[in-house]
Amino acid sequence: MNKINHPGSSSEILVRRLSRYASLNQSELEVLRAIAPLQESLAPGSELLAEGELMDNSRVMLSGWACRTRMLADGRRQIFEFIMPGDLYGLCHRPQAIALTNTVTLTNAVIGDASILSDAILHKAAKYPNLVDACYISASYSEAWLLNQLLRAGRQSAYERVAHLILELHYRLSLVGLANGKSFSLPLTQEVLADALGLSIVHLNRTLQQLRREGMISFKSSVMHLLKPEALKEAGDFRMPVVTAHRQGNAEHAA
Amino acid sequence: MNKINHPGSSSEILVRRLSRYASLNQSELEVLRAIAPLQESLAPGSELLAEGELMDNSRVMLSGWACRTRMLADGRRQIFEFIMPGDLYGLCHRPQAIALTNTVTLTNAVIGDASILSDAILHKAAKYPNLVDACYISASYSEAWLLNQLLRAGRQSAYERVAHLILELHYRLSLVGLANGKSFSLPLTQEVLADALGLSIVHLNRTLQQLRREGMISFKSSVMHLLKPEALKEAGDFRMPVVTAHRQGNAEHAA
């Protein structure tokens, strides 16, 4: 069923992503293309990084989804951030940094070893200026998604949150070319979506039903379709983040 | 009333803070001590940085409080992060970065121009290694506070949120020596606290009442007192963040 794993497990996705942020030269592209998958494929629920663990090597998500998460003592879980194909994680600009959250796969996932990349930007920054730029811009986007999460959880209703998140995911996927126009593959369970949005599973389900009933979305067998993108944008008060003054990544955001 | 402004408007607070994170040498201390207040004092509600604005110079909060915030179209406001004395803001490790949130003062505030510092760590990193370290650790803490905000808003009850936030603020202030044992100055209105916690003013008020009734805290004329820190910690499920493998800043956290 999961077609994601098929053509997508190469580092091309990273190339596509970082090229959005800065125009990379030949030697920079070579660095990215040297990134290889670490192993066949990880099962859902695999721990990529544990809270409290030293972050001593950086990785790329080549295919599949993961998330950064933390649990309360009684088992309630908050998902902080989704990690999707093309996303970097575990890359910190300082030695001895410790992971503040757990990072766990949500689907089958192929991980790439990005230590070549982190090496390049941390120790050979002068040689790879655009790569450095692109990685920083990537980090800025991460912060933007985190802020969006907080805005949703803190100040939006369930209905608004869901609309807002759907648009954000669509936008992020379109940045790496993983959105087909107004639809995209969203291989997450409702439980996961609920934990990201700070809602109960039941109420998330009802909210999705409502959006379907109103003809805003269709969401079946892991494919999300935006039927009324403009109305969704209105309902969720979604705005695309602007993180840098130069070369904004313009996603294919048709009306 | 606000004693904060009196002895505290020098860059000593930054020295105290960054020294927690790394042991600074003489020339590094000199950099910090060269930081001077920008102007007399800003009034509450002054905009320090606007969303969408280029972040071209870094600043330090020398005295007073500010916050990073964003508003929804209909006026609902979410406060993402508090900026308290000794905190850096507007410092980004890349040129052309754009602010993702508004930054606004919440009290009278004295700001220091930290461009000497950002210059040192961005362009003369080799000469100021511990300063670089300390600033990165500082940034890691910022992320930790942001994650805490999200955990609270997403998965905790009002009662838990308030307890958790109070402990976090106490911890942060004790890191810069602004906590007197179990009490600290908290010059924020309930509206501000509510906007940070994703609660209504009325409900925040009732929750504070409850904590008072139970003898957990006292909070009067901007002074917060932790009467039962252990019980609060239990109620809010608060844990101190661990962001680096070396030289953790150990706050004076007596039982």
Place this chain on the structure above:
DNA sequence: CGTATACTTGACCTCCATCAACTGTTGTGG
């Protein structure tokens, strides 16, 4: 003093959580 702002309290109601049962849907092994 008087006015604006912050805080407090009561009444009411709604949004969302919880509990529980039921219905697909996947995937596995007989």
Place this chain on the structure above:
DNA sequence: CCACAACAGTTGATGGAGGTCAAGTATACG
């Protein structure tokens, strides 16, 4: 190829946490 777990999604009933509206009381400030 079917049986049956195991899991994901759906639906109903119910209650409670927290929002909203409104009015009141402190507190600060000019």
